[in-house]
Amino acid sequence: MICDRTTDGKFLDTYLILTGNRLFIATSLDEPAKEKIYKGYAVPSAKTENAQPKQSQPAGWSIESFELAQIESLSIVNLVASGMVVMRAAEERTVGAFTNGEMGRASRFASAFEKLKKQESLEELHLHEEHGHASCPKCGMIYPEEGRQICPKCMKKHAIFGRLLSFAGQYKKSMALIIFFMLLNSGTGLVIPYLQGTVLIDQGLGGNGMFAHQIGLIILLIIGFRTLSLLFGVLYGVINAKMSANIAFDLKSSVFSAMQRLSLSFFQRKQTGQLMTRVNNDATELQYFFVDGMSFFIVNAMNIIGITTILLILDWKLTLLCFLPLPIVVILVRKAFPRLWRLSWRRHRTISRMNAIISDTIRGTRVVKAFGKEQKEMERFHTSNLAYSHADQSFNKFAGTMFPVLNVLTQTGGILIWSFGGWMVMGGDISFGKVLTFVSYMHMLYGPIQFMNNIVSWWSYCMSAAQRIFEIQDSVPDVTEKANAVHLDRMNGDIEVSNIVFGYEPNKAILKQVSMRAKPGQMIGVVGHSGAGKSTLVNIISRLYDVSEGEVRIDGINIKDLSSASLRNNIGIVSQDVYVFSGSIAENIAYANPDCSVEDIIYAAKIAHAHDFIEKLPDGYDTIVGTGGHNLSGGEKQRLSIARAVLHNPRILILDEATASLDTETELQIQAALDSLIKGRTTIAIAHRLSTLRNADFLIVMDNGKVVESGTHEELMTREGAYYGLVKKHDEALKMNEVISA
Known part of the structure; x- marks a missing residue:
């Protein structure tokens, strides 16, 4: 094992090596460092250079050797964020010190020593069972979960996006229909500005072209295309509503199911409110990704391409004018994306903490009131609520400033069109109907561009939520079942x-x-x-x-x-x-065996001496207990628990x-x-x-x-x-x- 500290708090490597009959201690003779630079955080500075001076060549190693028979004991002493290895031989001495990250290996090292002393096998210690590095090799950030080498800071966002797309596979037919009808809705809508501008003004009223003086026909065509556009809009709306409900159901079921396979230690490390936020809020955010994000992104991208093509055909000079602000928009979006991501994470953390306080206070209401701590809980919630308010304000202020600026920049193109288009009409270079058509298409372009501006906010929401959900789905249970596990229908109980x-x-x-x-x-x-x-x-x-x-x-x-x-x-x-779960007495007893009969439930209750008090309840076995139901005494709850065990019939x-x-x-x-x-x-x-x-x-x-x-x-x-x-x-x-x- 590696001991990376000295006993006086500095940093120096010492290696402890166990063989079958000896213990070797190899200590570096380099000058101890006052600071330790972990991976990813090496920032050149005068302080760092002084703390870890560079040497042209290593000073070497001091090596000591002890026979295991000479060593009485080898123990690990826990300190604050660190530990020491203490050896008792002729005298007691500290042979090494280490930071807390080495505590697991130190514990196994001490166990290995004890087994070697007793000449026992080391197989069951799993000495080579390592989970890899504890920190990200790229940025040095400690992994948020042991055994799962995923760094939230360095995680590639396109990888999360790709994983979400794979999740969308089961909805591809519905999404294809939605996109198809949305494209038809957009396509029929694209015809209308041309009919209202060039056809109605220049041909119908101007008396030139195919539709000269055919005002009625033009109006009928406009009504017909509007009706078709409305019909296609209703169709994709109905399909979208159905798919939205199914996605919300599947996402929440997926997160909840992922939680159920995790070990007990996972839930002991998490607060109830945090997990509730994952199931409800984050699943809802991902619902937006599939329902409002994917389909609208594709259709709006197609709209931008289609409208831009039409504008170029109408007049390429005016089209270039309306896209003059585009480079500035792209730069602002690239600057805004990372900050919105961070602000979204910060807001999620604060609302998770607030939900945790709400959950804890509601579940512990009896304790709160018994000790008269209502005011204390109000202050605790106020602090958490204030933190969420600040985080939410920071996000909304940034988004509320950035998006109006982007909108103004995109709409500047429309002002340029009216200015130069009007000047060209007065000069006879272009007809008024054509300018009107051009401006109508420009206004149609604002919607998709507005969506693309807001895509930054939407992307930040969804990718943050996806990352948190995938963290649960990828969590490794501490207790896992082997692939070829033995199944016993009935145990003897030995x-x-x-x-x-x-x-x-x-x-x-x-x-x-x-x-x-x-x-x-x-x-x-x-x-x-x-x-x-x-x-x-x-x-x-x-x-x-x-x-x-x-x-x-x-x-x-x-x-x-x-x-x-x-x-x-x-x-x-x-x-x-x-x-006691929220439900009837019968449902609580039958929790161990949901397929049992009413006779089985009553039999279990009689064995547990619970039948008599259940019959005295307002609705007998149908009495609702748990949250919002009838309150049971401690003894009554205990007898329900025994009835469950009777029904379970364990060996x-x-x-x-x-x-x-x-x-x-x-x-x-x-x-x-x-x-x-x-x-x-x-x-x-x-x-x-x-x-x-x-x-x-x-x-x-x-x-x-x-x-x-x-x-x-x-x-x-x-x-x-x-x-x-x-x-x-x-x-x-x-x-x-x-x-x-x-």
Whole structure:
């Protein structure tokens, strides 16, 4: 591994190399640097040159060697944004320091040392499983997501555009029809200025040409072409409306589906409001891309080409005059594009933060009111709302200044046409009808040019939204299913946990060398203080997270080799925190098995001791609960959760504090329901109230992420160790409650 710092905070490379029986420490003899220049940010300055002086040749390396047998331990110490490698041999010393980006490799290095000391295999450490560079090699910006080497700053916008076009493949028939009818609408509309100008004025009223004095016929032709143009407009509008609804549906479904395949850790890193913004706002922006962008862009581009061709045929001199401001327009657009992109991103970030605050406050209304923090939340929202207001104003001010300027420049051509055209009419070089036709086409040209001016704003909106949506679709789940995963329809429930190590962050292990065994049909109790790692253990067994070391086997198969469906169909969880979905009681119970019958729901409710209180509700099993519905008590929610588990009928049952925070009477009712539920299943039960584990076949006691004791209740009480102490404290607490109640 590389240690890129010195112990006094400067920067110098030190390499730590492990072999089968030795540790080598190679330290550079160069002068330590006061600053470290990461890729992409090297800016030549006097300060930088002083901080990292150039040398004609390297000063060399200092190499030390230690036998592993001489080293007692090798540990990683976490510091603020950095860490140290500490070796204990004859004496304790720091052998290297590193920045936080090396923390993952440092953690694996320390684990490799421990295994080499014990002469164990290194295969399960996945030492070569790297996700590549942590930062963009081009600009040096740190990737926003580990394992996904996509830099938002350097991402090519045409690549996003190409990906969006590929998404439009399923709508190509509708888009082709829309473009076809739009072109017909534009084509019939292009005839009208010629009829109203040259034909009506010069031929009809002037008495010259094919339509001399045929005013009625000319009017009928104008009405006919207008009617055709209107008809084609209605046709593409109807198709567009249908396609718009389908696109909105598909886009939101695509984003939501992409979220569902991601691991639990993804949602723990994101706020609810941010994800809601991705599903709703960004999907709507992309809807504009397909509905108002693609088709209108093609048609307006064709209109510009067609009208320009007609203008050149009518009079090339006047046409060149009207396009004089075009170079200035192109320059302004090129300048405006990057800034509008940045302002659009800034506005999105602020509205995401604001939505997150709204979501958190609404979900936590009870806590807010209980602590009287309404004013605090109003201030927090005001700050976020103010930030969004500033970001929105910045975007609108820039767009509101830029686009009127562009419009004035494009309309300057019309003023030039009237000026020079009028002068040519007075000189007899051109007829008034021709000038009128020319001006009408110029006004028709303003619409497409106006759209092309606004294309910058539209492009910025859509590409920013597409980038954010593709970030979700391209996110790599932490827990993935193998291509050839083993599928088990029915598990026996034999669970074996072997020396697992797990931490949510590198070198911060929550579970440390934990092992346990649960045979089919056994009930295993897991006890320990809060923060001992009990819930993390059951999360690992159900593979909500993957272990760093060790393995978990069910029926002799590593859970990493099992399909997700096998695990979810055979493992049921009843936790302390029960979520009730917005819907009826019956729908909440049937969530585990939507295809079940009403009799199955009632049977599950009776097993869970929930049938009696459900019948007393206003509408029985049809009573609406959850958001905006009937409020259930904690015990009632818990029994609904047990009913779900009964209906799920898993072979492995996990009870995570299922009776916590309940009164004694309710606890007894739920305990009776649990006793019915666990029959014939392999059960792992976590409980602070040790009385709920009276039926456990085996107990393991956890402390600080380790299993400190294991055995039956009688065995552990005889040892008078950690479990004995927990039981004594539990009994004392019960006696205290009895005294207080008396």
